[in-house]
Amino acid sequence: MERNATQRILLQRITLITLTVLSCAALSTFWSIASAEDRSTPPIAPMPLAHLEDSTALQHDKLAPIAIQQFAHQHALALGSVDGEFNWKKAELSFTPLGPGTHSWLVQATFEEKLIGYMIITATDQGQLKLSEYGLGEQSPYDRELLSHALERQHLSLTMIHADGGELGLRYALPLLAYWKVERPNQEALYIDGTNGDLLPSETLRQIETTSKPMVMIDTYASAISSWFVDSVHMRPTFNPMDNLLWITSKPVKLTRVQDWTRLHKELGIVYSANDLNIFYGGPLPISGYQLWHNKAQSQSVFYVAIGGHTSTQRFVPLDTLLEDGQFYVANP
Incomplete structure (x- = not known):
């Protein structure tokens, strides 16, 4: 009897030890899996887009x-x-x-x-x-208010266009034409200048769209320029070039140097006109300011001129872009 009791006690101890070992092994496996999951999916901290390095x-x-x-x-x-x-x-x-x-x-x-x-x-x-x-500021080259007024003149509204299954798209044609494309089923598309609300000639815009070049691969290395800094912006009151048309009969003035702008911008109003190509610039337009950009790494400067701001959106554009097709005039020669 005593021997049987001893064997039962020994068997109970062996069973207890076995259960303990198995429990420890199971816990060890659990924590190993949890630890591995933590390492494989670390928490992602929110990062503002302003951080270029992210x-x-x-x-x-x-x-x-x-x-x-x-x-x-x-x-x-x-x-x-x-x-x-x-x-x-x-x-x-x-x-x-x-x-x-x-x-x-x-x-x-x-x-x-x-x-x-x-x-x-x-x-x-x-x-x-x-x-x-x-x-x-709060101005945009795709002004919703100007778009609404332009549609009203065509007896349309955004609600009507969407209800008919139409589409509204933002488009941009070089050098500086920002426009809306309004497409409706079984209707010719409408093209509206985003900066002043003018209706654009459909035939011209269709031709631009059909002859546009395919997108090229972006040269990431050549575009990675991070050392730009800018001077303070120089502004002057805007005006309407159509109030006094004497500038049309005057000779254009040369404004290719910063010194020229510093002198004339303070004293006289300046008008930009691309003549027959004014449709692509929204012109003729008043010059309402300028700002100079510098890049020390490339020893480069870019001069931006503010056009518009009176009856259209004010836009800072490169001087070289404006000189490609247009000229500058003194507003009151």
Whole structure:
């Protein structure tokens, strides 16, 4: 009897030890799996898009390639270095492709849910990126109010267009034509200038769209320029060039140097006109300011001129772009 009791006690101890070992093994396996899962899926901390070094955050916006987003943030930082424009450094940037197969993107900058400016970035035929234009404040080259008024003149509204199965698209034609394309079933498309609400000739715009070149591969290395800084902006009151048409009969003035602008901009009103090509510029337009950009790394400067601002959106565009097709005139010769 005593021997049987001893054997039962020994068997109970062996069973207890076995269960303990198995429990420890199970716990060990559980914690190993949990630890491995923690290592494989670390928590993702939120990162503001203003941080250029964070390529992961930039990938969140699928409407523009990474190169476009980086380029936009670099130039937003440059604009934020100017007195009074600090919010550009903290702005949230949203990207909109300007048409299918586009070469351009609209970038809108908002701070605390308020529009503080915009940029239009374009890929050249060589695959390099350039800042085609930009604006400061709440103005946009695609003004919804101007669009609504333009549609009213055609006895249309956005509600009617959408109800009929129509579409509204943002488009951009080089050098500087920002426009809306309004498409309706069984109707000819309407083309409306986004900066002043004018109705554009359909035949001309259709020809532009059918002859547009395919998108080229963006040269990421050539476009990665991060050392831009800008001077303070110089502004003057705007005016309507159509109030006094004497400038049409005068000779154009040469404004190819910064010194020329510094002298004439303070004293006289200046008008820009591209003559027969004014449709692509929204002109003739008053010159309402200028701003000089510098790039020390490339020993390069770009002079941006503010056009419009009276009856149209004010836009800062490169002086070289304006000189390609137009000339400058003294408003009151």
